[in-house]
Amino acid sequence: MTETEWAGAAARNNAEWCDAVCRAHGLAGEFGAGAWSSARRTPPLYPDAVSLTPEVSAADLVARIDTASPGCSVKDSFARLDLEPLGFEVLFEAQWIHREAGTPAPAHLGWEPLRSAESLPAWETAWNDGEESTGLFRPGLLSDDTRFLAAYAEGRIVAGAVASRGASVVGVSNLFTSADEESAWAGCLTEIARLWPGLPVIGYESGESLDAAVSQGFKPIGPLRVWLHTG
Structure with missing residues (x-):
């Protein structure tokens, strides 16, 4: 395309x-x-x-x-x-941004999908820089085609993203991390490759977040x- x-x-x-x-x-x-x-x-x-x-x-x-x-x-x-x-x-x-299907996934472990709706408030709090959950992300969003991904350290969520599968792509949004974004992208992409092997990944970013995505194999495709x- x-x-x-x-x-x-x-x-x-x-x-x-x-x-x-x-x-x-x-x-x-x-x-x-x-x-x-x-x-x-x-x-x-x-x-x-x-x-x-x-x-x-x-x-x-x-x-x-x-x-x-x-x-x-x-x-x-x-x-x-x-x-x-x-x-x-x-x-x-x-x-x-677009990452071609078949691009090797980074060798990075430690991310996984949320396993229950009870984990959503903690995920939203981490995404919102520690602000208490307002219920923006509701249990009805959890499905086989929409996964809330998270990375943990000492029992708490330190990074995450939403991955949503469409007809022929996987979209990534709401990526956050308390560490560096390149590592967050690496972990996120590794988990996406495990969940949906062989599909291209898309999303949008700007500034330093765009640079971090490009470093992990994404290509800017339009404003x-x-x-x-x-x-």
């Missing part, structure tokens, strides 16, 4: 993860023409819409979401939309922007 096609696959996988989070909170997202969207405000840190093709109309996309509620945001998966005239400003920019509605 071309880089644009891989970016499209990554956007679709990411939208499916956003949809799963919304449905776990009782919100029904919709995959429509050129985008995924939620007519009701999504959980914190999750976009209200994700573009799935470069051609989707900014006005059409924004018409599908609740811009009247604070925190409304759009993931512009191809960095093509101009949402400033519609009351948005750029919150951050990043790069989609994305997240826009925040400011009224």
